[in-house]
Amino acid sequence: MDWQICQSFxxxxxxxIKQELPIxxxxxxxxxxxxxxxxxxxxxxxxxxxxxxxxxxxxxxxLVAPNGNPPVCKIMNYGKYKFEQAKxxxxxxxxxxxxxxxxxxxTPNTEEHDFNFKVKNAKKFLEDGCKVKVTVRFRGxxxxxxxxxxxxLNKFIEELQEVATAEKKPVLEGKNMFIILAKKxxx
Numbered sequence: 001m002d003w004q005i006c007q008s009f010x011x012x013x014x015x016x017i018k019q020e021l022p023i024x025x026x027x028x029x030x031x032x033x034x035x036x037x038x039x040x041x042x043x044x045x046x047x048x049x050x051x052x053x054x055x056x057x058x059x060x061x062x063l064v065a066p067n068g069n070p071p072v073c074k075i076m077n078y079g080k081y082k083f084e085q086a087k088x089x090x091x092x093x094x095x096x097x098x099x100x101x102x103x104x105x106x107t108p109n110t111e112e113h114d115f116n117f118k119v120k121n122a123k124k125f126l127e128d129g130c131k132v133k134v135t136v137r138f139r140g141x142x143x144x145x146x147x148x149x150x151x152x153l154n155k156f157i158e159e160l161q162e163v164a165t166a167e168k169k170p171v172l173e174g175k176n177m178f179i180i181l182a183k184k185x186x187x
Contacts, residue, residue: 021062021063021064021078022062022063022066023060023061023062023063023078024051024054024060024061025051026063027047027051027061027063027073028047029047029063029070029071030046030047031044031045031046031047031070032044032045032047032050032063032070032071032072032073033068033070033071033072033073034050034053034072034073034074034075035064035072035073035074035075036053036074036075037057037059037074037075037076037077044070047061047073050073050075053075054075057075059075059076059077059078060075060076060077060078061073061074061075062074062075062076062078062081099129099130099131100129100130100131101130101131101132101133101180102122102125102130102131102132102133103132103133103134103135104118104121104122104132104133104134104135105135105136105137106118106134106135106136106137106152107136107137107138107139107142108136108138108142108145108148108149108152109142109148110152115152115155115156118134118156119156119159119160122134122156122160122164122181123160123163126160126163126164126181126182126183127163127183129183131167131180131181131182131183132164132180132181133178133179133180133181134153134156134178134179134180134181135176135177135178136149136152136153136170136176136177136178137175137176138175138176138177139175143175146172146177149170149177150170150177153170153177153178153179154170156179156181157179157181160181162184163183163184164181164182164183164184165181165182165184166179166180166181167179167180167181167182168180
């Protein structure tokens with residue numbers, strides 16, 4: 001019982017190539033265009049003979065272009081190829097930049113001190129590289145004062161104009177009006 005619990009917490013990081021290529025005996029074609037391990041074209045050869053050439057060099061025969069006429073096979077170390085592809089994918093994932101959106105909520109009749117505090121927080125979030133969504137929530141009869149909410153959002157944009165740009169004008173959605181601010185591009 002304890003072993004099963006421990007087993008469920010064992011996690012291993014594995015990387016897969018999106019597309020598995022047919023190799024060696026999985027290639028069921030009569031003839032293929034062959035490229036050797038040094039990149040030289042050897043011409044159109046029977047698949048069995050190409051497989052024998054690959055085995056002589058202790059490498060794999062890999063079908064790299066199945067839609068070619070004739071299909072193209074390459075002699076290579078498939079395990080090494082898969083490892084290099086996984087490594088490239090991992091590096092590409094590291095270089096991806098994920099932007100987070102932080103949300104600040106205010107009301108149409110927010111006091112000056114609270115407003116300044118929210119502006120300071122928004123500035124900090126923008127400097128950290130996040131986008132900021134500023135939402136004005138209308139409760140009950142406050143929905144009659146949509147213009148006041150729009151004014152407070154415009155004031156927010158004005159306060160942060162040196163560090164941020166508004167992606168859109170204030171948008172009313174149900175009982176909320178919002179804007180999204182993004183950090184200004186550095187020149």
